[in-house]
Amino acid sequence: MDTTDPRMWRITFDHPPLNLIDGRTISELAAALDALEQDPEVRVVVFDSAVPDFFLAHYDVAAAPSPDATKAGPTGLPPWLDVLARIAEGPFVSIAKIRGRARGAGSEFVLACDMRYAGREHTVLAQPEIGLGLVAGGAPTHRLPFLTGRGRALEIMLTGQDYDADLAERYGYVDRAVPDSGLDGFVDDVARRIASFDKAALVEVKNFVGEVSLPARDLQARTSRAFWASAARPAGRRRLAAAQERGLGRPGDLEMRMGRHLPGLDDAAGS
Template identity: 50%
Template sequence: MAKQLDISSPAPGYLRATFSNPPINLIDLATIVELSDLVSRLESDRDVKVIVFESADPDFFLAHYDVLTDRARTAAMGPGPTGMHPWLDVLARLARAPVVSVASIRGRARGAGSEFALACDIRFASAEKAILGQFEVAVGAVPGANPMARLGPLVGRGRAIEIVLGADDFPGALAERYGYVNRALPDAELDTFVDRFARRLSGFDKETLVEAKRFVDQVTLPEDAVFPPALECYFRSVARPAAKASLARLLDAGLQTRSAVELDLGRHAAGI
């Protein structure tokens, strides 16, 4: 099976991880395993100071979780080092890893793709080409990795409710205005800006970066205990008839293919 993450090192202390899982960068069991291995490296490598996550596909950063993956297999995955399900484990460990993680978002990051971006320390987005969203409620499901717990401190209660319950798409510029991302930059400037930022951090003392980040984490990161109940609720909700019917409708219309449904999922998920 082809690797989904291409890891390169543009400069000492600086890693770049590029997602590539055609046709649209769905998140599946293999994605979780590769990310877990990468996070283990970030936790133990004394030289890495900053990592940038980007996509080889200009239309999809990380589309969402693969809804055709057997839910029983997903639910049965053994716990990670935190004791949580591996997807929750990856996100929690990434958020607390002793490196600075940057999501450079070009294309769509919805559902679990949005959850991954929210677990990164920093999100920079293409003003023209980035689209973020939590579409799950529109198909009758509760978001499984509890992005609500990460969105609340970032955007405030009202906007978190709008994002999650409204289940619509948020283009890069609007996501910046809400605080969903740090900055939305002109697409032609995104790569240069992110690379310059990462190189800047890679030149700083690692111990100082780690200590300063840890103090921010203490007052901003949710406790791990808030995440497992949301995943349990997700598995219950997607098993209900309404969710099954909504997903079947979307799959018939082109969900998980390079289609108008995936390009404009916020509208199609709501049946508009």
């Protein structure tokens, strides 16, 4: 975490080889949010990745705790949804600087940020849960329609396919696709410009926009319950097992080109 300029923080994900999201990721993000919420100076936080090919791969399903083992965070939501809500609602501007893959919960994280900028050559985004027999649990079903429109949100959620940076930009999945060589400078310029303004005014504008664009917390909580219910169904268990057998959560072709593998899980799962 870089806080050289007290008005602008940078938080880098560095959990090789894939930047999988696990309990440690969530607890460290929660601790960072505690500090961000209490800091009177910080105006902007930029999230990026130190792991080539992956911004945040997805949730580590092999290490997923049972729903009964998780405690609600300050928002009253389960830990992962709590982190997402605090990023979306917090008294700071959050920017995702995306290089590499952000699927599933990684995509949910990106969607919770206030702004999303993607490197054109290496970014891949997706909500692949449908191909695993699951319902996404981090409320992308409630964030995507506001950004992309209903039809494109349904396409993203119901096909589970991979979206490169240019198509994601056209759909509104990200705000802008930038050549990778210029991404750092572009995001730095945006962040420094925002950080130069009055914090109270920035927070008030963010809150007003949030009033008409963010999903209610009770709606978000319903998606978490739907995720756990879908994971317990026979189809979800079979498809997850088939994906893990093919390499889910491990370096390899499935993680690099997941969208191409999902339809084939139907045969592999024997459904």
